[in-house]
Amino acid sequence: MKTIISSSGNKLNSEFDLRFGRAAWFCLFDDETGKSIFFQNEHSEAQGGAGTKASEFVIEMEATKVISGDFGPKAKELLEKFKIQMVILDNAKTTIGEIVEKLAGK
Amino acid sequence: MKPFKLAIASGKGGTGKTTISVNIAYFLNSDHTKSIKLLDCDVEEPNDALFFPEAELVSTKEVTQLIPRIDTDACTFCRKCAEWCEFNAIVVIPPVKFAEVNASLCHSCGACLVACEFDAIKEYPEPIGTISYLNTGIGAGLAEGRLKIGSAMQTLMIKELKKDVSDEHQIVIYDAPPGTSCPVVETVSDADFVILVTEPTPFGLHDLKLTVTLLQDIGKQFGVIVNKSGLGNSDVFNYLDNENIELLGEIPFDREYARRYADGSILKDIPTDIENRYRTIVDKIALRMKAYEGNNNS
Numbered sequence: 001m002k003t004i005i006s007s008s009g010n011k012l013n014s015e016f017d018l019r020f021g022r023a024a025w026f027c028l029f030d031d032e033t034g035k036s037i038f039f040q041n042e043h044s045e046a047q048g049g050a051g052t053k054a055s056e057f058v059i060e061m062e063a064t065k066v067i068s069g070d071f072g073p074k075a076k077e078l079l080e081k082f083k084i085q086m087v088i089l090d091n092a093k094t095t096i097g098e099i100v101e102k103l104a105g106k
Numbered sequence: 107m108k109p110f111k112l113a114i115a116s117g118k119g120g121t122g123k124t125t126i127s128v129n130i131a132y133f134l135n136s137d138h139t140k141s142i143k144l145l146d147c148d149v150e151e152p153n154d155a156l157f158f159p160e161a162e163l164v165s166t167k168e169v170t171q172l173i174p175r176i177d178t179d180a181c182t183f184c185r186k187c188a189e190w191c192e193f194n195a196i197v198v199i200p201p202v203k204f205a206e207v208n209a210s211l212c213h214s215c216g217a218c219l220v221a222c223e224f225d226a227i228k229e230y231p232e233p234i235g236t237i238s239y240l241n242t243g244i245g246a247g248l249a250e251g252r253l254k255i256g257s258a259m260q261t262l263m264i265k266e267l268k269k270d271v272s273d274e275h276q277i278v279i280y281d282a283p284p285g286t287s288c289p290v291v292e293t294v295s296d297a298d299f300v301i302l303v304t305e306p307t308p309f310g311l312h313d314l315k316l317t318v319t320l321l322q323d324i325g326k327q328f329g330v331i332v333n334k335s336g337l338g339n340s341d342v343f344n345y346l347d348n349e350n351i352e353l354l355g356e357i358p359f360d361r362e363y364a365r366r367y368a369d370g371s372i373l374k375d376i377p378t379d380i381e382n383r384y385r386t387i388v389d390k391i392a393l394r395m396k397a398y399e400g401n402n403n404s
Contacts, residue, residue: 043194046194047193047194048193048194048211049193049194049195049208049211050194052194052195052197052208052211053194053197055197056197056198056199059199059201059202059204060199060200060201062201074208074210074211078197082202082204
């Protein structure tokens with residue numbers, strides 16, 4: 001199962017980003033292979049529609065779960081349409097590595 | 107001949123654009139010309155009509171925006187339309203054969219129709235708001251644009267509203283929205299003269315400066331009315347002096363006048379002092395209107 005996590009950087013010790021559409025990076029974690037890959041968010045500085053574009057990316061990556069601080073109405077609508085589980089985490093101090101460890105059940 | 111177009115704008119909201127607009131219409135009508143039309147261009151929250159409680163609604167017109175729809179049977183999910191879209195309004199997800207336009211992000215620019223090589227996109231009209239025409243008993247009355255809540259198409263609505271500006275009017279007054287963003291630029295873009303309304307407070311001055319910069323950038327002639335004078339401090343007057351900006355007049359702050367504003371009855375039993383001040387202001391406007399007519403006749 002693949003999960004997308006909003007991230008402020010491209011390393012496992014990068015801090016989690018509470019923003020979804022405006023996050024600088026996305027971490028794709030696959031719990032079957034245990035691998036995490038980072039993708040730069042091309043739309044983090046977009047004037048509008050950043051949440052929609054981020055949702056499009058999640059769906060395209062075939063993730064079934066997405067972890068972020070919150071989701072805007074347009075992002076929510078699209079993610080719901082494709083039955084992607086939205087997980088809200090409000091801890092900005094945590095790192096991507098710590099989240100991945102929890103997902104891997106370590 | 108084309109009418110003289112006067113825009114009433116302000117950086118800060120709540121300085122009195124609408125109060126000044128309806129009073130200028132009222133006194134121009136009584137002292138100078140009956141050929142006057144008022145347009146409420148603050149399409150997100152129009153309120154000029156509140157000050158004409160006896161006005162009758164003459165007619166209404168629905169305004170629409172063309173929103174593209176993607177035919178997913180013809181679509182190859184190549185994504186070209188989404189790449190061309192400046193507003194991120196198009197979502198295309200090839201693996202799940204999904205392609206949709208988000209109407210609330212779409213600006214109807216038409217780029218996606220040009221981008222699509224497979225004839226999979228067509229436009230359909232979607233309502234964005236209504237224009238109401240009211241007989242206010244003052245000149246040719248009031249036209250009010252009212253945008254649907256959530257729509258981002260302010261400029262389209264203002265353009266539609268301005269289609270009613272015709273050569274039969276001698277003067278048209280645009281009551282602008284507050285601020286310095288696109289709807290304000292759209293409103294003042296074809297104005298022959300702009301009145302900036304401000305108040306003598308730090309906020310009033312700060313936002314006045316922003317609007318002055320905007321008008322200088324787009325090359326507009328303008329003057330300033332200081333509303334609610336007597337409040338705040340004298341910084342705004344010093345600024346106008348230093349920058350050589352014309353002070354068209356001052357309307358003093360008066361609690362009783364503010365109460366009448368809240369009651370919607372500012373055009374009834376206008377205090378003599380305020381009446382005289384508006385008359386002096388409209389005389390100045392009438393002079394500019396005459397000069398405009400002289401320049402455009404030759």
